[in-house]
Amino acid sequence: MNKKTLGFKLVDMLYIAMMIIPIGFGIALKVLTTPLSEGISIAGAKIYFTLSMPVQNLPITESQVNSAIVIISALFLCLYLTHGIKGGIWLKRHHFAELIVEKSTSLVVNSMGEYFKSFAPFIAAILGLSGFSSLITLFGLFPPTSDINIVAGWAILVFVLITYYKMKCGPIEYAKSFANPVLMAPLNIISEIATPVSMAFRHYGNVLSGSVISVLVAAGLQGLSNIVFGALPGFLGNFPFLQVGLPAILSIYFDIFSGCLQAYIFAMLTMLYISGGFPLELYNERKKKKALKCEI
Amino acid sequence: MEIAISIILGCCALGAGFAMIAGIGPGIGEGNAVAKACEAIGRQPECKGDVTTTMLMGCAIAETTGLYALVIAILLLFVTPGMFIDILINTIG
Numbered sequence: 001m002n003k004k005t006l007g008f009k010l011v012d013m014l015y016i017a018m019m020i021i022p023i024g025f026g027i028a029l030k031v032l033t034t035p036l037s038e039g040i041s042i043a044g045a046k047i048y049f050t051l052s053m054p055v056q057n058l059p060i061t062e063s064q065v066n067s068a069i070v071i072i073s074a075l076f077l078c079l080y081l082t083h084g085i086k087g088g089i090w091l092k093r094h095h096f097a098e099l100i101v102e103k104s105t106s107l108v109v110n111s112m113g114e115y116f117k118s119f120a121p122f123i124a125a126i127l128g129l130s131g132f133s134s135l136i137t138l139f140g141l142f143p144p145t146s147d148i149n150i151v152a153g154w155a156i157l158v159f160v161l162i163t164y165y166k167m168k169c170g171p172i173e174y175a176k177s178f179a180n181p182v183l184m185a186p187l188n189i190i191s192e193i194a195t196p197v198s199m200a201f202r203h204y205g206n207v208l209s210g211s212v213i214s215v216l217v218a219a220g221l222q223g224l225s226n227i228v229f230g231a232l233p234g235f236l237g238n239f240p241f242l243q244v245g246l247p248a249i250l251s252i253y254f255d256i257f258s259g260c261l262q263a264y265i266f267a268m269l270t271m272l273y274i275s276g277g278f279p280l281e282l283y284n285e286r287k288k289k290k291a292l293k294c295e296i
Numbered sequence: 297m298e299i300a301i302s303i304i305l306g307c308c309a310l311g312a313g314f315a316m317i318a319g320i321g322p323g324i325g326e327g328n329a330v331a332k333a334c335e336a337i338g339r340q341p342e343c344k345g346d347v348t349t350t351m352l353m354g355c356a357i358a359e360t361t362g363l364y365a366l367v368i369a370i371l372l373l374f375v376t377p378g379m380f381i382d383i384l385i386n387t388i389g
């Protein structure tokens with residue numbers, strides 16, 4: 001067992017700082033770009049600036065910046081958790097890192113089968129990214145998952161993976177899988193296209209509806225407290241007493257529970273679609289045949 | 297002009313309201329799913345964890361139609377009125 005050196009502690013501090021700095025940067029950006037007079041309103045992601053690109057202009061929005069913040073923070077969280085794990089330094093947080101790895105591997109093996117064991121880091125990454133993106137609302141930032149562009153990007157990535165694993169037995173088998181009863185081919189194609197659309201809409205709709213309902217409740221409470229306490233003199237008359245604490249109860253469900261649940265469901269559906277679309281037995285048969293041919 | 301804008305706004309609000317009628321379906325479906333899950337847990341309390349995770353997955357999938365309606369309603373409330381009014385102003389001038 002080695003001892004912690006000064007350099008080790010300095011790198012630790014650097015990792016913790018790099019976890020916190022992006023979030024602070026996001027909060028500062030939000031505070032600086034929100035005008036003071038703006039009351040409670042339901043709006044999409046703000047566009048910070050627009051890059052001119054050859055085909056179409058590329059707007060850099062709040063959701064892109066916030067998802068970059070989440071990615072950087074999560075990266076340094078992972079580095080912090082596993083820091084010194086190879087140097088033989090015993091730390092309590094290594095157990096936590098091992099727990100995450102073990103849980104994600106067992107989740108993937110249980111629901112996808114032994115063949116897909118190497119998918120564990122990808123699934124854990126999706127789970128973590130989606131979960132942290134929803135939980136970033138706790139810092140008052142705009143959640144990237146309530147922007148359909150971000151979630152649609154993930155869904156398209158998953159769709160590419162599904163198609164790749166369906167194609168593993170060759171394009172002819174892939175085409176055959178659509179025309180199982182030949183008449184049903186158009187419906188099968190539509191249901192194939194509906195997969196990424198429904199995945200994107202499910203995640204985006206849940207997070208967005210949660211934030212819309214919390215904003216509506218907050219606005220309603222403001223109006224109610226104006227009616228009830230409006231007659232009080234001076235500062236007391238304008239202060240929204242009913243807004244203190246009550247929206248936080250909704251936030252427990254909509255931000256914490258719903259965000260984590262949607263992350264879990266997105267990862268679960270990814271696993272189910274990928275392992276469900278891959279014909280493992282057929283693939284093994286073809287592999288055997290190929291091996292036989294090579295021997296002959 | 298004002299009448300046209302108010303007709304657009306009113307029809308968008310009505311359309312959003314009608315779209316959310318689709319919320320009935322997921323409500324009934326998820327209620328059924330949870331009822332069956334409760335029965336299953338009552339019959340076999342030892343498999344509570346598996347039943348709960350499966351039920352949550354099923355609920356999420358049953359929710360999809362409701363969420364399509366929700367997305368359409370949100371589009372009708374926040375996106376389409378501005379778009380249509382822009383088109384109207386551009387054409388009439």
